[in-house]
Amino acid sequence: MWGRVRESGARFRNALRTEAKTGRDVRSHNLFEAAAAYVSACTEDDQERIDEAAGWVSPEALSFGVNELACRAVIALARERDESPRTVARALLGLPAA
Template structure:
């Protein structure tokens, strides 16, 4: 599941960088663009990518976007595993089963 997200975001980030090659071609990023780029950069330990994505939106908007991405990822992974979102979230965080 996360590999699919990483693959999608990696392709997206590459096209976003290509689009922002010139000052006229630069496009505005929304909070979900920023969240996807930020989380994938964190997963890849890419500090430049983290800094770039964090500059696209306000810290509050980035926080909301990351939270929404986490919720969607946990729900998708729970459906894939046939488990509850609570069980998946606890497992991802290394917590004992509730």
């Protein structure tokens, strides 16, 4: 529930920011940029950056981007560690080996 409230607030703030930038060239962000910014802000517990990144794309697109980022990160770590993606994912989440 609080996530929806934060997303709504972020969209409102970004709408205001976009109106203020009317005279300037406003660059749009793709879902992968939004996902990378969102996840990195979450790891640093930076609520302002979390809200900003969440407002760049729709919640559905952000969810897809975060999921894609997680998949790619697990695959990269699995290759680096020479383990299966399942083993790496369970280890990252602190779950016992299956």
